[in-house]
Amino acid sequence: MKKAFASALVVIMLATLLAACGATAEPETIIQTVEVEKEVEKIVTVEVEKEAPEEPIVIRFANWGGTEEFTAALFQEFIDGFEAQNPNVTVESVAIPYPDYIPQLTTQIAAGQAPDVMQSYVLYSPPIQGMGGLGALDDYFTQEELDDIMEWQSGIYPDGKLYAISWSPGVAVMHYNKEVLDEAGCAPVTELSEDWALFEECMGKVAGLGEDMYGQIIMGDKDPTNYFWDFWFQYGWDCQIWDEEGNVVINSPECVDWGEWMKKAYDNRWISQGVGGSEVRNTFANGHGGFFLDGPWGPGVATVLSGRDFWEWGGVMAWPVFPNGKRLNPTSTHQLMMASQSEHPEVAAAFIKYLLSPEVQLAYYEGTGMMPISRSIWATHDTLQGDAQQQVLTSSSAEFVKNPAMGARWMMTSDFIMGGLQEIWDGADIQETLDRVAANVETVGQ
């Protein structure tokens, strides 16, 4: 009896395992399709084209907006809107938290499970393009449509193809706390933005208000994405990571000068110490700093965190002119990308176009402050000209610069530089530290 029972059990288990391994939906249909395609390819193609809109199609949309309280509902509205226009299409949201975005996305792509459409920002597209994960968008857009997109940081790569299209300029401007600046006795911000010495003096005065006060709140922890918010200082001292020939020059005399200034600023609390991405906004919103560089969402977030309307106690200004006479405006362009693995590239491209449509761009702007990227929208919506951040940009005649760490392995580069900066803050020899950083950056490549 036991033997029979055991044998039956083994048979059932093997059958279950085999069934599980071989489970596919309607295998007969697939075989039939292949045969038809081989025999009457042309006719079937025409039929498919005619019937394609009726076929249920599922595309996956990777985004971090769906994980954040401020944007989750908005992103769902975008998806619902596209599905309403295309009843046969279902858009599955693949919401990934921002800090995990690159590891999770690269893993999915490496596993052959790439989402069809991906929200991105300017630093996220290089690694994914580098691993061959992106499909070129050129063929899906007319020249007229492409010309309508402002010339912000685009995702055009060395092969000349467009792999990531800008969705919003994501401009970052300097936010200031006017109550703190008044208390410190700083000069008017219009003067501060024109004179670096006055700006330094103001940061010193703010730091002098108390031990928990900082001239400017910056992200000083080792998150590689935080380097985006810190590296702008390098430009003020003409400190580059690579020269035009691609040689690593992060240990140049200019970079040593930059390191010395960063050390001085850290020691004098002109810049904040030890605050990471999760604390910077709280620190600024709670009156512990004079200045804070943030994106277009800055005023909204500061209002929520402080419990008071940001414009009552703060404002935005152009980044001050650096000692080398340059004025910069950092951009953190948000982009949209299509996976090279997408089985429905036409539908994926259509969804990207939908996200770039005026109604979606305006809804995104109204919901988050992310400015539209289309020239036609700016030309036809006068109200946008009153946007405070836009006014700062147009009035400051700033020089827009790209993030220098734009290679596919920029996270490692950022990690080395932020690590070196932290050593400098801790008192390490600046030249020696930068020499070691340069050697490490060399191993990663541009």
Added chain:
Amino acid sequence: MNKTEVKSPLAAQPAPQRRSARWSHSTGEKVLAVALLLPAASVILLVVGYPIVYSIYLSSFEKILTQPKPTPPFVGLQNYINVIKDPLVLESTLLSFRYVFISTAVSFLIGFALALLLNRPLKGRALIRSLFLITWLIPSTVTATVSRLLFSPQFGGINLVLNQLGIINRMLDWYTSPDLALPAVMAVNIWRSFPYMMVMLLAGLQTVPDELYDAAKVDGAGWLGRLRYVTLPSMRGIIAIVTLVSIIWNFQQFTTIYIPTKGGPSTATTTLAVNLYKTAFYAFDHGKAAAMGTLWLVFLLVFSALYLRAVGGRNRT
């Protein structure tokens, strides 16, 4: 009665048939055992065995995700040589040893002390035990995020309490000071892991027969004597297991380090686990990361065998 006519029932059975029956019975049980183990074994092979084998296989190829090649070049042991030559790997390995052994030792001492305390008749013992368990039950991601706020130099509770107690006179930058970051992440890990030690050791304490204590008392042993000559020898096996498990867990600890510090400042908290993650997901060098993982696996296997032989072995004899 003719003796020759008396036959034993067993003698009537031909010998080969008896063996066959036994063999058949035994085989049936074996088949049943295999059948029952098959689902679990299949799952283990799939989710543990396959990744390990694939990782070892991957470690012999140049596999950099951002430099895709139709066929990744076979490099033999080159990734292992790169790992061994990498000064940051050596640095992070030494750091891991410090992190693991200090974390394990301190959480063991705290857990054991609390287990001894809770092993005595105490009012509200169950409540106290449950309260201690909370930190162990909270997901490590939450613990790490909360710790980031607790150690914040601007508004962190740790600075506030230490300041109020007069232990510090300025706000310390716990996670950005190279001297304080490692102790801070270790403190969080100890805070999170000592309840596990406490529960396991308490279970072990409750298995020590009271007669042994009574006999020790008769022999004139004090509290320390009973601890040294009764409690510790009786618990040698459980101590070996819980400390080994804790050592392995601590070697693998990633969340409570990476979330608050990202391995910084500089490389002050870049343990082997953090280094491996960065090699795989910052540098996208999966071949080298796989080689690091394989070496690490071999080390832990050898260490576990030696440790159990050294610490737990005498208990068996």
